[in-house]
Every structure is written in C-alpha cells, then in structure tokens.
Amino acid sequence: xxxxxxxxxxxxxxxxxxxxxxxxxxxxxxxxxxxxxxxxxxxxxxxxxxxxxxxxxxxxxxxxxxxxxxxxxxxxxxxxxxxxxxxxxxxxxxxxxxxxxxxxxxxxxxxxxxxxxxxxxxxxxxxxxxxxxxxxxxxxxxxxx
Amino acid sequence: xxxxxxxxxxxxxxxxxxxxxxxxxxxxxxxxxxxxxxxxxxxxxxxxxxxxxxxxxxxxxxxxxxxxxxxxxxxxxxxxxxxxxxxxxxxxxxxxxxxxxxxxxxxxxxxxxxxxxxxxxxxxxxxxxxxxxxxxxxxxxxxxxxxxxxxxxxxxxxxxxxxxxxxxxxxxxxxxxxxxxxxxxxxxxxxxxxxxxxxxxxxxxxxxxxxxxxxxxxxxxxxxxxxxxxxxxxxxxxxxxxxxxxxxxxxxxxxxxxxxxxxxxxxxxxxxxxxxxxxxxxxxxxxxxxxxxxxxxxxxxxxxxxxxxxxxxxxxxxxxxxxxxxxxxxxxxxxxxxxxxxxxxxxxxxxxxxxxxxxxxxxxxxxxxxxxxxxxxxxxxxxxxxxxxxxxxxxxxxxxxxxxxxxxxxxxxxxxxxxxxxxxxxxxxxxxxxxxxxxxxxxxxxxxxxxxxxxxxxxxxxxxxxxxxxxxxxxxxxxxxxxxxxxxxxxxxxxxxxxxxxxxxxxxxxxxxxxxxxxxxxxxxxxxxxxxxxxxxxxxxxxxxxxxxxxxxxxxxxxxxxxxxxxxxxxxxxxxxxxxxxxxxxxxxxxxxxxxxxxxxxxxxxxxxxxxxxxxxxxxxxxxxxxxxxxxxxxxxxxxxxxxxxxxxxxxxxxxxxxxxxxxx
Numbered sequence: 001x002x003x004x005x006x007x008x009x010x011x012x013x014x015x016x017x018x019x020x021x022x023x024x025x026x027x028x029x030x031x032x033x034x035x036x037x038x039x040x041x042x043x044x045x046x047x048x049x050x051x052x053x054x055x056x057x058x059x060x061x062x063x064x065x066x067x068x069x070x071x072x073x074x075x076x077x078x079x080x081x082x083x084x085x086x087x088x089x090x091x092x093x094x095x096x097x098x099x100x101x102x103x104x105x106x107x108x109x110x111x112x113x114x115x116x117x118x119x120x121x122x123x124x125x126x127x128x129x130x131x132x133x134x135x136x137x138x139x140x141x142x143x144x145x
Numbered sequence: 146x147x148x149x150x151x152x153x154x155x156x157x158x159x160x161x162x163x164x165x166x167x168x169x170x171x172x173x174x175x176x177x178x179x180x181x182x183x184x185x186x187x188x189x190x191x192x193x194x195x196x197x198x199x200x201x202x203x204x205x206x207x208x209x210x211x212x213x214x215x216x217x218x219x220x221x222x223x224x225x226x227x228x229x230x231x232x233x234x235x236x237x238x239x240x241x242x243x244x245x246x247x248x249x250x251x252x253x254x255x256x257x258x259x260x261x262x263x264x265x266x267x268x269x270x271x272x273x274x275x276x277x278x279x280x281x282x283x284x285x286x287x288x289x290x291x292x293x294x295x296x297x298x299x300x301x302x303x304x305x306x307x308x309x310x311x312x313x314x315x316x317x318x319x320x321x322x323x324x325x326x327x328x329x330x331x332x333x334x335x336x337x338x339x340x341x342x343x344x345x346x347x348x349x350x351x352x353x354x355x356x357x358x359x360x361x362x363x364x365x366x367x368x369x370x371x372x373x374x375x376x377x378x379x380x381x382x383x384x385x386x387x388x389x390x391x392x393x394x395x396x397x398x399x400x401x402x403x404x405x406x407x408x409x410x411x412x413x414x415x416x417x418x419x420x421x422x423x424x425x426x427x428x429x430x431x432x433x434x435x436x437x438x439x440x441x442x443x444x445x446x447x448x449x450x451x452x453x454x455x456x457x458x459x460x461x462x463x464x465x466x467x468x469x470x471x472x473x474x475x476x477x478x479x480x481x482x483x484x485x486x487x488x489x490x491x492x493x494x495x496x497x498x499x500x501x502x503x504x505x506x507x508x509x510x511x512x513x514x515x516x517x518x519x520x521x522x523x524x525x526x527x528x529x530x531x532x533x534x535x536x537x538x539x540x541x542x543x544x545x546x547x548x549x550x551x552x553x554x555x556x557x558x559x560x561x562x563x564x565x566x567x568x569x570x571x572x573x574x575x576x577x578x579x580x581x582x583x584x585x586x587x588x589x590x591x592x593x594x595x596x597x598x599x600x601x602x603x604x605x606x607x608x609x610x611x612x613x614x615x616x617x618x619x620x621x622x623x624x625x626x627x628x629x630x631x632x633x634x635x636x637x638x639x640x641x642x643x644x645x646x647x648x649x650x651x652x653x654x655x656x657x658x659x660x661x662x663x664x665x666x667x668x669x670x671x672x673x674x675x676x677x678x679x680x681x682x683x684x685x686x687x688x689x690x691x692x693x694x695x696x697x698x699x700x701x702x703x704x705x706x707x708x709x710x711x712x713x714x715x716x717x718x719x720x721x722x723x724x725x726x727x728x729x730x731x732x733x734x735x736x737x738x739x740x741x742x743x744x745x746x747x748x749x750x751x752x753x754x755x756x757x758x759x760x761x762x763x764x765x766x767x768x769x770x771x772x773x774x775x776x777x778x779x780x781x782x783x784x785x786x787x788x789x790x791x792x793x794x795x796x797x798x799x800x801x802x803x804x805x806x807x808x809x810x
Binding site: 018054095 | 505739
C-alpha cells in the first residue's frame, strides 16, 4: 500500500466514524427533544396524542389539592387564557407554589389531564423561565384587549 | 471614599491592561527594547490594582456597607462573616471581578516564569493576555460596575442566595475559574507562536505545563460543582447536563484533547496546527461558557445572575477574540508543516483517535447545549434537550475512547506496537472482565447491558495505569514525572468510570409520604421516618426530620434532613441529609407536610458515587504531579533529544532560543 492510499484510507475511516457518531447523535436528538407548549397551544390542538412535552404556565391560585397523607397532588396550570389540570405524585420542588411559574414534563391522558412525571421550579424566586414569561405575557395582554 | 478608591483602582487596571496589550504586541514588531521591558511591569501593575479593587469590595462586604448596591443586593448584616466574604462572587458583578483577578493571577505566574521564554515570545503572550484582560475590565466597568452606589443607602442587605450559603461555594467558583481562565495562557502562547510565525515546536513544550495545570484546576472545579449540586440542591443529582455545567465541560473535553495532542507535538513535532487549533478552541469555549452563563440566553438552574443586555457586549468580545485568533490561524497555521510519519499501531495513532473522539464528544455536548438557542432564534419552537439525548449520544464516542486508553498508554512512538506491555495488558483485561462480572452480577444485582462493559473498562484502565510504574519500580528504573503523572491521571479515569457505571445502573430512588414510625424499603436498607421538630438558625427557621436507617435489623445510621425558610428572601430550601461511604451513599430529603401528620420524603441509595469525585480528584493530582515534576527539572517536559532549534524569523534574528536561557528556577 502506498503512503498516499494509506492516508486516503485513514481519512475515509475517520469520516465514516464521524458520520456514524453524528447520525446516532442526531437520532437520539430527534427522539428525545422535548417541545414546550402552554395551555393555549394545547387547547389549539397542537399536541400530538401520547407526545411527551413540557408544559409551562402559572399555578392557578387556589387550585392545589392534595389527598392528605399521600404524595398525590392536583393543580391547574394557566396562561390566563386557557388552563390545564395537572396530576403529579412525587415530591414537589421547593419553589413550587400557587401564583408562581412552573414547568412540568409529562403527557396528556385521555381526559385531557396532564400527567406530570417531573415538576421543575428553578432555585431563584425572581427567576422565571423565559418561555413561561412569554406565555404569561401573551395571555395577560390578550385578555386586556 | 474607600469604595471610590476601588473603582479608580479598577480603572487604573484597565489602563495598565491596555498598556500591557499594546507594548506586548507592538514591541516585538517595532523592535523597541524598552517597550518589551515595560510589558511585565504593566502586568504587575495591573495585578496590584485588580487585587486592590477586590480587597476594597471584600472590605465593603465585611463592614456591611449597604451604600454599595452590589453589597446590598448580596449580603445581609445577619449573614455569617465567612459568607459575607464569599458573597463577593455570589452574583454577576463580583463574578466578573473574580474572573479578572484570576486572569491577573495567571498573568503573574507567566511573568514569574518568563526567564525561560524568549523575550519576544513572552511579550507577545503577555500582550494577548492583556487584550483579554482589557476586554473583561472594560465589560465590568461599562456594564457591571460592582462599585455602583445606592443613594440613599439600604438599611440592610437583601441577603446572599441561600443556595450559595455553603462552604463548597467558597472554593468551587475560584477553582473552576482557575481552570476556565487558565486556558487563556495556552491561548496566548498559541497566538504568540502564530504571530511570530514559528516553524518549530518549542511553543508546545512551553505551553504544555500551563495547559495541564489549567486542566487539573478545571477537573477539580467541575468535580466540586458536581459534589456541591449533589448535596446542596437537595435532590441527589450529581450531573444535570445543564447548560452551565456543559459550559464548563466543553472546555474540559477540548482541554483534555489538547493536553494529549500537545504530547505528540512536543515529542514528535506532529499535529502542530491541530494543537494550535485546540488551544484556540479550548479558550474560545471558556469565553463561550462565560457568555452563556452571564448573558442569560439559556434556561439554566444557574441563571440567578442573568442579564440579557450584557450578552451583546460579551458576544461582540467573543467574536473579536475568537474571530481574530481564527484569522491568525488561517494565516499562519499552514506554515506549521509536520513532516514525520507514523504507523497505525503507534502512540501517535492512538492519540489521534483520542483527539477525534474527544472532539466528537465535545461536539455532541455543544450541539445539545446550543440547539434550544438556535431553534428559538430560527422560530422552530421552544424545545429542550435533556439527559435522554446527552447520555446515549455521549457514550457513542466515549466507549471506544475508554477501550483505547489502556492500549494508547503503552503503544510505542512512531513504529508502534505494544512491546512487552502486551502480555500484562491482556492479563489485566481478563482479570478486569472477571472482576467486573463478579461485581455486576454478584455484588450489585440487576445490571444493565452496559454495566459489565463499563466496569471492565474502568478496572482495565486502572490496571493498565499501574503496569508502567510497577515494571519500572521492579527494575529499579527511574520514574519520570511525566510518566507518573500520566499513570495517576489514568488511574483516576478508571476510578471515575467504575464509579459512574454503578451509580448509573444501580441507584435506587423513591419518593414516599410517611407518618412518624412508618418505613420504606430502599434496596437492602430500611428507612424509618421517626418524626421531626421545629428549628431556628442564625438567618432561617425550619423543620428537622429524623430518619433511622437499618439493614438486616442492624442500625446503620440516623439522618436529619432539614427544610429551611430564610427570613430575608423568604426562600424555602431543602437541606438533604447524606450518610456518605466509599461503597454507597444513603440520602434522605424532606419534601413537605402533606397533611394527616405525614411528610413527603425522598430516599436514595447510590453505590460507589464517591468514586466519581475521587476519580476526578486523582486525575487532577496526576496533572499537578506532572507539572511539578517538569518544573523541578527546571525545564519543560521532554528530554533534550527532541529539542529543535527555533527557526522562526524573529527567533533566529534576535538569537534568543529558549534552550540557552532555560534556566533553573
């Protein structure tokens, strides 16, 4: 084998490896990327059935209900135009409270209830995820019009 | 008055940074001896005034000067003194000041060891460091002045974010910054080499200890951050693939590639332009990380100090620095031809694969971190990328990389082959496989498919790291610092891999609501909730639960998880209780009062999690060992045989090769 051909093989081998890794990463990306929807988008039917996604909005005041002595908790997430009931049965984060922004990961069930497997609240009081802030602003301004 | 002194000191530091940049970069071009001599003086002055500014701000925190906005926003008179000092880097302005101070420290270290470098090279490197410093000082003074006053002064401060009121916070940011910012030295050396148009590889020898040192700091800093998140964020996660974590992890990956590629460039004169590109990339990713963390463009658990308006400045600075360096690279790198060849099974080949795989890994992290930002900008929707993407994609380049480590460590240069290390490596692999299977199926039941593979690789790497030192010791051969450092670092890698394998496959986690006296079974451990009591701390009140843990009827330990409410900000914080152990960690955290006398609780069992941080620490020790060894010999890493006379036009003209002036410290 001439040095030239050997170098060509080298480059080809590396390219194949890089392409394979890139392809696998892209596949993992497509399968695992999570889109964000607010209650208005859900009401507009943008969510595919069974799709796992991020729900964001505000925890409606007075909506948090517990079954005493269990982890089962229900609350309503709203963007001031539409709202979605949420069910969750794990420990809630420290910053979760009524009237505060929240992001939850999960799926819609047949009755339109969002079954959350993860509820996130970032560890700063003042901090609101930008997409949630945008949803709430749009909701609030559309209501005043 | 004192505060204004700090402000003036910072402005003086800015002017001196400008002088350092100008004299450093213009001096060698115009050949002004006196300009060259002024560079280290300017650098020293810059350091002194930066340190003065930092001291003034620390003083303001200590004496509770709430007429300074930054102090009022991040401290409180009830805050313990220790945290009043560390509150310096509790938010954006102070973090930038810390960044600048750390850069000044690295600059001083370069000044202190300048004697080993040709005068022009050192001047140019310091000039580049001056440019970086100037940019950050200008940014701080223009957009984030920590000395801004409040008029009238606040009666009391807003308190430090409770999450940051922790001893680990005293060391995590400084160490992390030492790593992050440390890559600026490698970057400056790379730029200096390209500006000089050097054709030799001496710059690689000069750059190597600095890069390894920065890499060791970064390893330590990331591990500290992970450990801190593990116990402080309350929920036992040690790595979230959070944008800010990724921001420090990408430079680490490229930095790791760089220290391996530097070995090839220094010893064999190969991969020269690739090494330069890596040095530029590592620091560019550090800058990008600063931009991501400080601009608030990404959603992150760390964005407590975000402000979008500042992003523009950092972005512009980023474009100037990275763009400038890449232009320089495009102009000068083609000169750096590497002539020598090497065989398929040689050390060079393995290190080439190391570099390719690490770069792919960094690209995987880069893509996942920036995808949400790009999708949002292009209007493709708001999306997020989490562990389900990162974990499998990251493993694709990592598994082959780990499998190649034991071979690469022992492959010979140039001609290749494993030589006499082949047999011990094979035996080590067999023993590692047996041990891994025993661990995966015997000690820790229910393994995943990857468990025995990961464990085999981890143990094999650990054994492989010991082969060389042991055989040298048996034959009473000397053990060079470089070899020892490399062996220690790879031993740490093996420990890390073993730890993360079992943490990922055998962690048990459970959320449950319990009344006092009730218990839950976590693996072979019984966690019993025994009730709790109200407590009060210096600046918080809260609830303290008691959880008794037993195993097979025998008491193991008692944990006291807390729920605290900090008065000033009204923040509620979970303080998890952890029973650490080399073989396993047990964790209990309080959720909330769920009524009917019950509390929600989170229990966790994580096997071998300590090995993750221990492994990272050993890696860092390996790096430091190599650097200290190289320093002790007063010379850069390699043996004299590979030294090649510098052929750069200026180096030849002024006749100041490092070899002749490489003095003993």
